Amino acid sequence: MAATASGRQAWRQLLRNTPRGPAPKQQQYRSAFSRQISSTTTQASSRRAVPQSQSPSAFLRQQPLAQRSYSSGSQGKNTPPRSNSNQVKFWPFLIVIALGSGGYMLLVNRRKEMPPTTTTPAFSPTDVTVLFVLGGPGAGKGTQCARLVRDYHFTHLSAGDLLRAEQDRPGSQYGQLIRDCIKDGAIVPLEVTVALLENAMRDAITSSGTKKFLIDGFPRKMDQALKFEEVVCPAKLVLFYDCPEAEMEKRLLERGKTSGRADDNADSIRKRFRTFIETSMPVVDHYEKEDRVVKVDSTSTPDEVYAATQEKLKKALGDKL
Ligand SMILES: Nc1ncnc2c1ncn2[C@@H]1O[C@H](COP(=O)(O)OP(=O)(O)OP(=O)(O)O)[C@@H](O)[C@H]1O
Ligand SMILES: O=c1ccn([C@@H]2O[C@H](COP(=O)(O)O)[C@@H](O)[C@H]2O)c(=O)[nH]1
Numbered sequence: 001m002a003a004t005a006s007g008r009q010a011w012r013q014l015l016r017n018t019p020r021g022p023a024p025k026q027q028q029y030r031s032a033f034s035r036q037i038s039s040t041t042t043q044a045s046s047r048r049a050v051p052q053s054q055s056p057s058a059f060l061r062q063q064p065l066a067q068r069s070y071s072s073g074s075q076g077k078n079t080p081p082r083s084n085s086n087q088v089k090f091w092p093f094l095i096v097i098a099l100g101s102g103g104y105m106l107l108v109n110r111r112k113e114m115p116p117t118t119t120t121p122a123f124s125p126t127d128v129t130v131l132f133v134l135g136g137p138g139a140g141k142g143t144q145c146a147r148l149v150r151d152y153h154f155t156h157l158s159a160g161d162l163l164r165a166e167q168d169r170p171g172s173q174y175g176q177l178i179r180d181c182i183k184d185g186a187i188v189p190l191e192v193t194v195a196l197l198e199n200a201m202r203d204a205i206t207s208s209g210t211k212k213f214l215i216d217g218f219p220r221k222m223d224q225a226l227k228f229e230e231v232v233c234p235a236k237l238v239l240f241y242d243c244p245e246a247e248m249e250k251r252l253l254e255r256g257k258t259s260g261r262a263d264d265n266a267d268s269i270r271k272r273f274r275t276f277i278e279t280s281m282p283v284v285d286h287y288e289k290e291d292r293v294v295k296v297d298s299t300s301t302p303d304e305v306y307a308a309t310q311e312k313l314k315k316a317l318g319d320k321l
Contacts, residue, residue, distance in 0.1 A: 177189075
């Protein structure tokens with residue numbers, strides 16, 4: 001709950017800090033917050049039916065008893081028979097119920113005829129090519145991305161790098177949250193990461209006109225995948241580097257000698273592996289079912305892995321590579 005709340009905060013703050021014009025979907029997030037606020041206000045005002053100066057029980061005591069009775073009950077032997085004018089009339093209630101049900105059915109039927117509401121992504125997949133690059137920690141994603149940038153002019157955006165930059169940005173209110181998540185190998189709330197990626201993509205398109213992106217180490221969780229494709233840009237495919245855990249651990253411990261990364265240590269590596277298996281592999285499985293995964297074994301040398309990457313990407317992308 002706390003992570004979700006801070007995520008919503010994060011999304012709003014990041015967008016507020018961003019001079020770029022808000023896109024329609026971002027307005028939808030705002031209206032969700034407004035709805036929450038207005039529903040609280042409505043509840044508060046309905047509670048004021050009891051005058052504020054009185055306790056609810058004092059208020060009830062002032063009401064005539066006849067009005068407080070909720071059941072007709074059986075009349076006692078000595079109770080004089082009620083006159084017709086005192087009897088409750090049911091037909092007005094029946095009319096109200098019938099009219100209400102009719103109106104409701106009309107609304108339901110009209111809604112069925114309406115087209116479903118859809119969000120338009122910020123970037124069109126016919127214009128912009130997005131490849132997600134996934135694989136376990138240390139599988140070699142960054143190493144292979146550098147080569148693809150060199151040879152095919154992709155723009156490389158590493159979600160981890162963007163989060164580390166936000167963590168270190170003076171004045172960022174998400175610094176501590178990001179630091180804690182990274183150390184524990186946990187996933188930062190999606191609103192933060194998706195906003196960082198969207199901003200970085202927009203900046204790159206504006207400054208260099210680039211149209212080809214490698215989104216490295218993202219999406220690591222199903223909700224991120226769905227939200228990114230809905231509001232930013234549908235991905236063309238997932239480039240997945242497959243590597244055994246023992247090999248990845250060896251690489252990360254070696255990298256940890258010089259990387260200065262807070263998560264290149266045995267304890268964090270163990271947590272990152274767990275998150276990868278439990279949370280990130282379902283994302284790969286999801287895209288595999290959609291036939292959008294290009295899988296490359298990354299156990300061999302960087303050159304061999306790159307040769308396999310080129311061959312498979314050429315087949316999958318053709319002139320989009
Ligand atoms: N095929 C390979 N064989 C041996 N070492 C490799 C290979 N590919 C990358 N490495 C080394 O392993 C370490 C991790 O590589 P890299 O940073 O590319 O992985 P990553 O998947 O991006 O990791 P992370 O998810 O932690 O960012 C680096 O020190 C890199 O030099
Ligand atoms: O989408 C993402 C990507 C990354 N994280 C966090 O960052 C670290 C490091 O990521 P690398 O790709 O290895 O640089 C990762 O363990 C997560 O804690 C994230 O939360 N969401």
